[in-house]
Amino acid sequence: MNSIEVIKANGEKVPFQVEKLIRSLKRSGADSKIVEQIIQDIENTLYDGISTKKIYQLAFKMLKSRARVSASKYKLKKALMELGPSGYPFEKFVGKVFDHEGFDTKVGVIVQGNCVQHEVDVIAQKDNKHYMIECKYHSDQGRFCNVKIPLYIHSRFLDVEKQWQKQQGHETKFHHGGVYTNTRFTSDAIQYGACAGLMMTSWDYPKGNGLKERIDRLGLHPLTSLTTLTKAEKSELLDEGIVLCKEINENPSLLEQIGIPKQRQKNILKDSEELCTTH
CATH class of the missing domain: 1.10.8 (Helicase, Ruva Protein; domain 3)
Structure with a gap:
């Protein structure tokens, strides 16, 4: 063998x-x-x-x-890739991860930098923490984030941070930039991110706290994981801004709204409840 x-x-x-x-x-x-x-x-x-x-x-x-x-x-890795094709559902998903961790989050916002405006995927705030997160979605698991990605994001973050520091009450805030991807980083991307102080999160990085571990630990499986939903039903829910099994579990009427028969709803809800269970 x-x-x-x-x-x-x-x-x-x-x-x-x-x-x-x-x-x-x-x-x-x-x-x-x-x-x-x-x-x-x-x-x-x-x-x-x-x-x-x-x-x-x-x-x-x-x-x-x-x-x-x-x-x-x-099928978790594949399920993350199904949060496309636009990549916006992946941004929503990352926002939900921060929500779950107690952050006040905004997805897809225009932020004024010191020099120019920036469209930012996720802004997350909690206590004295203020994060700017960019999400890099790939539909092909063979595509990695190379060093150009954190280089570009870090320069944008520095422009935004300079503007944030001018705002009242931000003197004591901890500003942090970050990159989330559903695939992987190249070794030089990781090296640059660590040196520049960026939060770097991918499918398997940081070791023991990458997306795969966090999703399992927090019970935040994307709805695209469900084998009981058809591709068309998943698309319809994603179009409505629903990205988590947890959201379906907490609001079963979502299934009725997209016309899923009651008999099938039972199996979908049973699976989503099990996927939400943390260990």
């Missing part, structure tokens, strides 16, 4: 590592017996040059038929 090479999203060929697949399936909360069965089935299907995308599709299909909510958790 070690001789099998797989092709990653960025086109790189690497040896197949069954341990990675086991870890991602276990993280979904699937029963160990189910994980064992899926691994066995996948290993019997593998061939040299298979894409990691194909392996994911096979594993997801198998998981979905055995444990629906685990399948929803397993």
Whole structure:
């Protein structure tokens, strides 16, 4: 099995590592017996040059038929990519993460800088903290944020910060700029962000506190995770500004408003409630 090479999203060929697949399936909360069965089935299907995308599709299909909510958790990376195509739902999603952490947030606002005006994705305030967050959404997981992104965002933040510092009551405030992406950062982007003092958050960065861990920990799964909703239904809810399973769970009438039959509503609500459960 070690001789099998797989092709990653960025086109790189690497040896197949069954341990990675086991870890991602276990993280979904699937029963160990189910994980064992899926691994066995996948290993019997593998061939040299298979894409990691194909392996994911096979594993997801198998998981979905055995444990629906685990399948929803397993598809988290893909669910974040479905917060598009405009990327605005991803901005809303990041705003909701800050909301949940007790911040007063505004999404998609025009902010006056010292030199020029800036359109800012998320402004978040709590106590003496005042954050300017830019969101970089990619529909392709092979696309990373390179160093140009934090360089550009840091220069915009410095212009905004200069203006904020002139405002009354801001002398004691802690101003911070940040970048959130649904994919990953290149190593030089991380290096620059750390040096410049930017908050850098991606799918798996910072280690142990990236989007995947925070979403699981806070129970903030995007509604695109739900396998019980159709693509059209997800789009309709996203168009209404709804981005979280939690929002559906707290307001079940949203499902009725878009014409989902009561019988299906029950399954959708059951899954969304389980996804909102924090551990």
